[in-house]
Amino acid sequence: MSSLDMLAVEHSTGISEDWEWFEERGPKEQFLRELKMLEDRLANLPISEGSAEVDLNQLLMKEMERLWESWREHSLKPDSRPETTVDILKEWEGVVLTVSNDDVQARLTDMNDPANQEELVTFGLDAISPQDHELVEPGAVFYWTVLRETDAFENVRNYSQIRFRRLPAWSRGDLERAETEAEQLHEELFGGRDE
Amino acid sequence: MEGTSEGAPAPESIEVSIFGPGVGECSVLHLGDGKWFVVDSCTDKRGDPIALNYLRKLGVNITEDVTDILVTHWHDDHIAGVAELFEAADSATFHCPSAFDSRNLLQLLSLQRGAKISGSSGCDELANVFEILRERKPKYSRTAKVGPELVKADQVLVRKPPLELHALSPSSTDITNARHDFAELLPQFKSPKRRLLEWYENDASIVLLLVCGERSVLLGADRETTDHQNTGWSVILNSSVRPQVKAGVYKVPHHGSENADREEIWTELLEKDPLSVVAPYRTSGLPRKSDIKRLKSRTTQLYLTAPVEGAEPSHSSTGIDEGMRAVARQRQLLRSGFGQVRVRFDRDDDDDGFNVACFGSAHQI
Incomplete structure (x- = not known):
């Protein structure tokens, strides 16, 4: 030996x-x-x-x-296991409707199948990354993803991830273009008369 | 189409059907002789306009026999699917509050469209309606105006004796206030883009009064009470021009909320113990238990078009629900348990009472 x-x-x-x-x-x-x-x-x-x-x-x-x-x-260390895989189970696009104390109420639209029913959901601010908190206000758009993580030992964990969309700011061009379009539409619909 | 009645009304039968899927409401009026007037629009769980599906189910020729479509105001829950309905109703006249001729509103619609922020919105619906109106302008016509019919208080929208349809609002002050609101909603240079959800006030909404001989129906839209004599329900109650009748059927305004209710509405505008219908608004949890209690103290004939709370969503994969439950404190389907409250009465027989029937999830409480 x-x-x-x-x-x-x-x-x-x-x-x-x-x-x-x-x-x-x-x-x-x-x-x-x-x-x-x-x-x-x-x-x-x-x-x-x-x-x-x-x-x-x-x-x-x-x-x-x-x-x-x-x-x-x-x-x-779970996150360093070499054979961990993550799959997206479902993805919604959400629009914040109200923000009250720590509660966020939002409407979710199924991104995988828009024909599915919209959901009304309430969740806590603590579910959102601190760097996104400044974006949370009525009208803000976000993505809600449900993920399935399977580790090297085939243990399964389902969890949610909420990411807020950082939309660009209104530019002077956006505002001017809208003003021109509105004037043109007003002319066609109402004869451009004074309100 | 589940949850709705079958069988078109007889030519002399007047029908007022109030639909509510949980979020949104729509009233479909048969004004006799096979002609239909649709007030507001909402969609079913598949996103189809409820009025369109209902009328198709009854065998109505949408192109010719839907004569009018009216939006009481532009909130999402009263306007969803209206563009599709208007597209199908080729010969219909489109009515909206007078303030909709505001350049600021048109600017808002243009901005929202250009921002390409997805998700349903009253802005998109209204922009699409205006686009349809524009396309319907006869070619080579130099006619300046192709726009919607602008509605304000004390207008008669339909006159077909013995039937009349009156607009009781918005008042001149409402219209001025709404125009001011549109200006306030315009975004500033460099402000972040947002989905424009709603404007905050419902004061400019159109309240309708259907008068047919001795019987009347009051459709309260989302009209709320205010502190001013020239706005809210005060201006309607104080009007000496409106038909001095009392309605036996009442579409309760603003989903039964307390701030849309006044004692005088029940004493001055309504018959005693009127048949009253509430369409819930789940986003705000309306009507609340206290609202139901208050409304029940005012009438014994109170109907809901759908349950106030929506069913909890359930997905085919249990992992999805598990993943959401970890974060969501509350979940419900926006449009589940949809129902219809239908009232019919004989136009030519004043002794004929209101015949009420509930379909789908609608029920008396």
């Missing part, structure tokens, strides 16, 4: 508790894939000439524990 094989046996025994922890959370294949990557890295560790085998084992063990901890910490 090579020192590396011995190490692997020792390692597996030494992390039995972690193994159980891990089995509860994900497929065994995932762990084995990661272990193989660790072993490959260990096999390529630079070893100084003349070192005693026992020292080598200690060195390898130490390095493996460090990598193991590093890997475990990394794996526990």
Whole structure:
């Protein structure tokens, strides 16, 4: 048995508790894939000439524990799991109708199928990013998206995201164009007479 | 079409049908001899104009027999789908409040259209109606005016003895105030673009009185009470020009809200215990429980066109509802539980009472 094989046996025994922890959370294949990557890295560790085998084992063990901890910490961060996917389940366009205290009332139109019924929804200001708060007033337009996140272990989470649309400001050209159009329409509809 | 009655009225039968899907309202009037007058417009859950669907279901020739369409004011809930209705009603005259000839209003419509902000709006509907009017201008005609019929108080809109349809508002002061409001709503240079939702006052809305022999119907639009004698319900109550009759059927103004109600309306303009219909407005939660209680103290014949609260939405994927519930404190469908309150009476027989029937979610409370 090579020192590396011995190490692997020792390692597996030494992390039995972690193994159980891990089995509860994900497929065994995932762990084995990661272990193989660790072993490959260990096999390529630079070893100084003349070192005693026992020292080598200690060195390898130490390095493996460090990598193991590093890997475990990394794996526990949900947003860094490599196989997390996010799908859009539904998207609405909303128009703010009223803002009262911390309540925002809005009308939602289904962007996937506009023939679907409009919804009237009330939600808290705390559901909106602080940088969007200044945009929240009657008439403001936003997008409400329901997303499904599936992580590496096939855990599913459905959640909402609200993003306010930053519409451009009225330009002098917009206002002048509207004035000209209004005058022309007034002439056609009402003969341009005084109001 | 679910939730509506079947069978066209007889030529001598006058019909007043009030529709309300939860947000929005529309009154469809049969003025006898197969001719129809539509007041306001709202859409069903598919976004189709309710009046258009109803009249088609009755077998009405929309092109020829819808003679008039009137919008009492331009709020979204009274105007949704009106352009589609007007497009189909090729020979109809379009009526609107006198203040709609305001250049500032036309400017607002142009700005909203140019801003390309999606979502339904009274602005778009009105802009589309004006566009249809413009297209209907006869070619090579030098006639200056092709616009809508501008309505103000004390006008007779229809006279077909023994039937008359009177406009009781807006007053001159209402019109001036509305024009001022339009000017106030115009955006300033560099101000951020917004969807223009509504203007704040309903004072310029058109209240209608249908008089047919001894019987009358009062359609209150969204008219509210004010502190001024020349505006709100005061100007109507004080008018010496309006027909001095009392109505037996009442379309309760502004979805039954307290600020649209006055004791004098019930004593001066209405018969005792009138048949009263409220179309809810879910966006504002109208009518409130207190409104229902107050209105029930005024009449025993109170009807709602739809439940005040809409059904909770349910999507095919449970994940969607779960994702929304995490954020939404309250959700409801804007247009669910749509209904019709229909009143018919014989034009030629003054002894014939009001025959009321409810369809869909409409009910007496």
